[in-house]
Amino acid sequence: MVLPAVVILVVVAFYPILATMWLSMHRMILVFHEETFVGLGNYGFLLSDPRFWSALSNTAYFAAVAVAIELVLGLGFALILNAAFPGRSLLRAAILVPWAIPTVVSAKLWAWLFNPEYGLVTHLLPGHDVNWLGMPGYAMHAAILVDVWKTTPFVALLLLAGLQTIPQDIYKAAQVDGAGTIRQFFSITLPLLRNTIVVTLIFRTLDASRVFDAVYVLTEGGPANTTETLSIYAYKTLMRVGDFGYGSTLSVVTFLCVMGISVAYLKVLGVERGKGAR
Amino acid sequence: MKKAALWFGLVAAITFCAGPFVWQMITSIRPESELTSLGMPSTMTFESYTGAFHGRPFGQVIINSVLVAVITTVFCLAVGASAAFALAKLDFRGRKVLLFASLAVSMFPPIATVSPLYLIIRNVGLLDNLTSLIIPYTTFALPLTLWILTGFFEDIPDELYRAARVDGCTPFQAFVKVLLPLAAPGLATTAILVFIFSWNEFLYALTFISTPEKRTIPVAISLFAGEHKEPWGEIAAASVIATLPLIVVTMFFQRKIVAGLTAGAVKG
Numbered sequence: 001m002v003l004p005a006v007v008i009l010v011v012v013a014f015y016p017i018l019a020t021m022w023l024s025m026h027r028m029i030l031v032f033h034e035e036t037f038v039g040l041g042n043y044g045f046l047l048s049d050p051r052f053w054s055a056l057s058n059t060a061y062f063a064a065v066a067v068a069i070e071l072v073l074g075l076g077f078a079l080i081l082n083a084a085f086p087g088r089s090l091l092r093a094a095i096l097v098p099w100a101i102p103t104v105v106s107a108k109l110w111a112w113l114f115n116p117e118y119g120l121v122t123h124l125l126p127g128h129d130v131n132w133l134g135m136p137g138y139a140m141h142a143a144i145l146v147d148v149w150k151t152t153p154f155v156a157l158l159l160l161a162g163l164q165t166i167p168q169d170i171y172k173a174a175q176v177d178g179a180g181t182i183r184q185f186f187s188i189t190l191p192l193l194r195n196t197i198v199v200t201l202i203f204r205t206l207d208a209s210r211v212f213d214a215v216y217v218l219t220e221g222g223p224a225n226t227t228e229t230l231s232i233y234a235y236k237t238l239m240r241v242g243d244f245g246y247g248s249t250l251s252v253v254t255f256l257c258v259m260g261i262s263v264a265y266l267k268v269l270g271v272e273r274g275k276g277a278r
Numbered sequence: 279m280k281k282a283a284l285w286f287g288l289v290a291a292i293t294f295c296a297g298p299f300v301w302q303m304i305t306s307i308r309p310e311s312e313l314t315s316l317g318m319p320s321t322m323t324f325e326s327y328t329g330a331f332h333g334r335p336f337g338q339v340i341i342n343s344v345l346v347a348v349i350t351t352v353f354c355l356a357v358g359a360s361a362a363f364a365l366a367k368l369d370f371r372g373r374k375v376l377l378f379a380s381l382a383v384s385m386f387p388p389i390a391t392v393s394p395l396y397l398i399i400r401n402v403g404l405l406d407n408l409t410s411l412i413i414p415y416t417t418f419a420l421p422l423t424l425w426i427l428t429g430f431f432e433d434i435p436d437e438l439y440r441a442a443r444v445d446g447c448t449p450f451q452a453f454v455k456v457l458l459p460l461a462a463p464g465l466a467t468t469a470i471l472v473f474i475f476s477w478n479e480f481l482y483a484l485t486f487i488s489t490p491e492k493r494t495i496p497v498a499i500s501l502f503a504g505e506h507k508e509p510w511g512e513i514a515a516a517s518v519i520a521t522l523p524l525i526v527v528t529m530f531f532q533r534k535i536v537a538g539l540t541a542g543a544v545k546g
Contacts, residue, residue, distance in 0.1 A: 001449075231387060
């Protein structure tokens with residue numbers, strides 16, 4: 001009964017990953033029908049490719065800043081949602097709106113908000129002359145905002161689920177002992193929420209480091225490649241240039257980065273679990 | 279004081295989350311002459327909605343998206359439910375390996391599989407065919423399906439399965455007649471999440487499909503070009519059409535979706 005699932009995962013997921021690694025060791029331009037084995041040649045080129053290094057640092061910056069903001073903002077939302085008030089389920093539904101919107105649609109929606117002449121953001125924020133999507137430095141932060149908008153609800157809901165597992169008695173006891181709201185937050189909520197926070201961080205960092213749709217639709221990696229992430233650079237090399245060898249090399253490196261992050265997180269999580277069990 | 283802070287946070291959160299989409303809806307019903315103004319539209323018009331279908335195959339694109347998402351969901355449930363049942367109730371070698379493998383697949387960046395999949399799909403002549411989307415979508419939604427459904431089957435008491443076996447059912451009959459109906463809420467949650475995933479997917483749809491009539495909604499919207507300038511009103515209308523069903527479904531099944539999303543993650 002598991003056979004179909006196994007076959008599908010092996011044929012459509014694992015085999016392609018290995019094939020990408022194999023392709024990454026070739027010189028292969030699709031239109032020229034050439035395919036030469038070059039071993040690790042592409043990887044040597046990659047190390048001296050400044051565009052790769054800038055894509056790598058763009059990706060890291062995007063992931064680090066976006067996930068940090070999402071975590072703080074999401075925690076705020078979760079705390080609000082956790083407070084009892086009438087109409088709470090309506091609010092929960094309302095904050096899910098960005099999550100339910102296709103990423104491409106949310107990118108287009110924000111592109112309109114960022115429009116340098118008519119955009120709402122441009123008019124509401126001070127500094128009217130800023131062309132958010134057209135100026136290096138600004139464009140990356142615009143992309144981060146789009147990601148924050150899209151995924152903070154998801155973060156909030158994960159954290160809310162964690163918050164709801166904390167027994168209320170602890171807070172009552174703390175109140176009796178005279179601990180204020182802020183003290184309660186740092187001494188009870190944060191420590192007990194630790195595992196949920198780590199899991200949320202894994203999910204979000206993985207997603208943010210393979211980001212494609214949002215940034216590609218918003219800026220296509222521009223201006224001047226300042227928002228070009230690893231996935232976008234790999235995609236352009238594969239499908240626009242038609243360079244399947246080097247494009248695959250970039251894909252493999254993206255894959256290795258993402259896997260490296262997962263392994264690192266799982267190690268941290270594993271260590272924490274071990275401590276908790278003792 | 280504390281209450282005031284809470285209400286302020288509440289209003290800020292709702293504005294931040296729902297505001298941009300509400301603005302998109304307002305844009306979609308603006309007369310074209312007022313597209314560039316920031317106030318409320320003076321009248322309501324649906325010209326952007328008719329415009330979105332005018333001169334481009336947007337109707338066909340919607341049909342494509344529905345087809346791809348529905349077929350992927352059905353495949354995923356068929357393949358995923360039987361595998362999840364086996365993972366939860368049967369003892370067999372490689373159980374852990376399969377769970378771990380599916381977890382690993384959920385971490386793959388899509389770009390890492392694009393180049394060989396493109397070559398394979400080209401070689402079997404499926405480029406520009408919706409099948410070339412349904413197969414990878416099913417694969418990459420499978421880990422999520424397995425994790426949610428395995429959890430649901432594990433929560434069903436083993437006694438029910440054993441009782442069915444004692445009454446003479448084969449494992450497969452026990453699965454179909456006894457466990458599957460009990461896991462219906464899990465199937466519904468999974469179906470919604472897989473449907474949303476397939477409805478939203480962009481990278482494969484952008485890579486494997488090139489004819490405008492064969493595109494899915496995200497690609498069509500991303501390439502919604504006008505002759506001279508971006509048709510923002512029509513893009514807004516198309517966005518609302520592509521999103522409103524999802525928002526309605528999400529609000530309606532909000533609890534189930536949250537349960538599904540957090541099932542793997544928080545227990546994790």
